[in-house]
Amino acid sequence: MSSSTHPEAPRTGRTGRPRSIEADTAILEATRASLVELGWSKLTMGDVATRAGVAKTTLYRRWANKNELVVDAVAVLFDELELADRGSLVADVEGVVLQFAELLGQPETKTALMGVVAESTCDEALRARIRSAIVERQKRLVVEGRERAQARGELPYEDDPEAEARNTDLIFDVVAGAVVHRALVSAQPVDAEWARRFTSLLVSGLAALPR
Amino acid sequence: MSSSTHPEAPRTGRTGRPRSIEADTAILEATRASLVELGWSKLTMGDVATRAGVAKTTLYRRWANKNELVVDAVAVLFDELELADRGSLVADVEGVVLQFAELLGQPETKTALMGVVAESTCDEALRARIRSAIVERQKRLVVEGRERAQARGELPYEDDPEAEARNTDLIFDVVAGAVVHRALVSAQPVDAEWARRFTSLLVSGLAALPR
DNA sequence: GCAGATACGCTACGACCCGTAGCGAAAGCC
DNA sequence: GGCTTTCGCTACGGGTCGTAGCGTATCTGC
Numbered sequence: 218m219s220s221s222t223h224p225e226a227p228r229t230g231r232t233g234r235p236r237s238i239e240a241d242t243a244i245l246e247a248t249r250a251s252l253v254e255l256g257w258s259k260l261t262m263g264d265v266a267t268r269a270g271v272a273k274t275t276l277y278r279r280w281a282n283k284n285e286l287v288v289d290a291v292a293v294l295f296d297e298l299e300l301a302d303r304g305s306l307v308a309d310v311e312g313v314v315l316q317f318a319e320l321l322g323q324p325e326t327k328t329a330l331m332g333v334v335a336e337s338t339c340d341e342a343l344r345a346r347i348r349s350a351i352v353e354r355q356k357r358l359v360v361e362g363r364e365r366a367q368a369r370g371e372l373p374y375e376d377d378p379e380a381e382a383r384n385t386d387l388i389f390d391v392v393a394g395a396v397v398h399r400a401l402v403s404a405q406p407v408d409a410e411w412a413r414r415f416t417s418l419l420v421s422g423l424a425a426l427p428r
Numbered sequence: 429m430s431s432s433t434h435p436e437a438p439r440t441g442r443t444g445r446p447r448s449i450e451a452d453t454a455i456l457e458a459t460r461a462s463l464v465e466l467g468w469s470k471l472t473m474g475d476v477a478t479r480a481g482v483a484k485t486t487l488y489r490r491w492a493n494k495n496e497l498v499v500d501a502v503a504v505l506f507d508e509l510e511l512a513d514r515g516s517l518v519a520d521v522e523g524v525v526l527q528f529a530e531l532l533g534q535p536e537t538k539t540a541l542m543g544v545v546a547e548s549t550c551d552e553a554l555r556a557r558i559r560s561a562i563v564e565r566q567k568r569l570v571v572e573g574r575e576r577a578q579a580r581g582e583l584p585y586e587d588d589p590e591a592e593a594r595n596t597d598l599i600f601d602v603v604a605g606a607v608v609h610r611a612l613v614s615a616q617p618v619d620a621e622w623a624r625r626f627t628s629l630l631v632s633g634l635a636a637l638p639r
Numbered sequence: 640g641c642a643g644a645t646a647c648g649c650t651a652c653g654a655c656c657c658g659t660a661g662c663g664a665a666a667g668c669c
Numbered sequence: 670g671g672c673t674t675t676c677g678c679t680a681c682g683g684g685t686c687g688t689a690g691c692g693t694a695t696c697t698g699c
Contacts, residue, residue, distance in 0.1 A: 231696090231697075232643080232644050232645070232696075232697050232698075233643080233644035233645025233646070233695080233696065233697075234644080234645050234646045234647075234694070234695040234696050234697095235645085235646080235695080235696065236645090236646065236647095237646080237647080240646095240647085255550075256546075256547065256549065256550030256551070257546045257547065257549075257550075258469070258547060261684090261685060261686085262685080262686075262687085263684095263685070263686085271647090271648085272647070272648045272649065273648095273649095273686095273687090274647080274648075274649085274687095274688085274689095275646080275647065275648080277687065277688080278646075278647090282687095283469075324549065324550070327549045328546060328549045328550060330546075331542055331543075331545045331546030331549065332542075332543075332546040334542045334546075334612055334613055335467075335468045335539060335541075335542030335543040335545075335546050336467060336468060336469060337612075337615075338467065338468075338535065338538045338539045338542065338612065339466070339467030339468075339535070339539060340467070344615050347613070348614070348615060352613060352614055383625070386610075386614065386616065387622070387625055387626060387629065389614070390606050390609045390610040390613075390614055391602065391605075391606045391609075391626070391629065393605075393609050393613070394602075394604075394605030394606040394607070394608055394609030394610065394613075395601050395602045395605040395606060396605070397605055397608075397609065398601045398602075398604050398605030398608065398609075399597075399601040399605065401545055401548075401549065402545055402558070402563060402601075402604070402605075403559070403563055403597065403600070403601055404548075404555050404559060405597065411598070414594070414598055415598060415602070417633075417637060418598065418602065418630075418633040418634065418637055419629075419633060420633075421632065421633040421635075421636035421637055422628075422629040422630060422631075422632040422633030422634075422636070423629065423633075424632075424636070425632035425633070425635070425636055426628060426629055426632055442667095442668075443667080443668055443669080443672075443673055443674070444666085444667065444668075444672080444673035444674025444675070445665070445666040445667050445668090445673075445674045445675045445676075446666080446667065446668095446674080446675080447674090447675065447676095448675080448676080451675095451676090472655090472656060472657085473656080473657075473658085474655095474656070474657085482676090482677085483676070483677045483678065484657095484658090484677095484678095485658095485659085485660095485676085485677075485678085486675080486676070486677080488658065488659080489675075489676095493658095640699100641698100641699085642697100642698090642699085643696105643697085643698085643699100644695100644696085644697080644698105645694100645695085645696080645697100646693100646694080646695080646696095647692105647693075647694065647695090648691105648692095648693085648694095649690105649691085649692090649693105650689100650690090650691085651688100651689085651690090651691105652687105652688085652689080652690105653686100653687100653688095654685100654686080654687095655684105655685085655686075656683105656684085656685080656686095657682100657683080657684075657685095658681105658682100658683095659680100659681085659682095660679100660680085660681085661678105661679090661680090661681105662677105662678085662679085662680105663676105663677095663678095664675105664676080664677085664678105665674105665675080665676065665677095666673100666674085666675080666676090667672105667673085667674085667675095668671105668672085668673080668674100669670105669671085669672080669673100
């Protein structure tokens, strides 16, 4: 799966003038900048076009509406998350929690994430797009972390692959949900202290989970 | 703290024609209905006014903008959450998780919640309003649940009141965050099975937490 | 080269929504 | 009955949306 595919893809038959790659990147960058300054509701297509140094019509040739544009502009930010091997499950989880918190500290990320999720509640296509572009993509972190913990003997191996998938989903929702809620709804800092206590709660629960 | 106070309160000096209570309730109801049908971004003040059978100017006499109106329209929905005593900590948590999930299943709730949170990332006043109207208000559920569990001997008493408050915040973020993330971001059902597994994870972690 | 195809920037447009102002009428207090 | 405030209604300037049309620029196939 390459980085992010546009909804309004140009014809596969390659003839005529190709689309400007610089315009693509300029638009996505301008979208993030506009999100930071104006927020979700005040972001306009015209403003993005001006910032990108591009005609408004060029935007509409690539994205059908604001939601799709913003999803693409933000999805790439999540790809920088990485699960560095810190030697133990606890350290790995703390590390990714703090990384995720830092990502959510960036104004464009939090504004865009909540905005598109809000819109997705009335838009099935957008929901699917979010899932494939962000959610499913970042579950790799949970899978990787568990595999390492299993190799270290910190977590037991799971025979049933279906149960394993359910556990992956559960852990992902708990980690991502808690961090997002702490940072955006409760509006409290996700600092090292909080990460330590959250991780302690989670890992204790994981260790005690499979009976 | 009474249910929800309007930002544009009428003069305390009571003279002249009083505001119509029916208009108030009709507007809030119309706002929820409009959220269901149109979603956050397509909700317009004019549409709400029409649905409520009220002039648009009447809306602006009570609420300064869309965000404040929607917060008030939705905050009351969260007050119906209750922590029935089901006899054990596990049962209590499962119960409130399922209750919360049902609340988030209503379209107006999820749309409005995510929408106002998105806007609040660029609006400190709105953030404060959400915290006082929704977040702080629902922490009562965590406090109540823990007190019951302590009385039953399922959880230890905590001497340090500050540590207790931090734990309340942590648990609240984990529970609310996980349910919201599961329901709205992952877009998967929060059913009895998921509630059972989540609760198991949480309660195991809580039991093992204080050393 | 040259013709065909496509993308580009630009302008203009109707439609819609915003938030406010001004009006006469209605509904309470003194 | 007079004062005050709210009500519904209409109208308005300002802004955004998404589209259409034009001439120009760029790339491919012949």
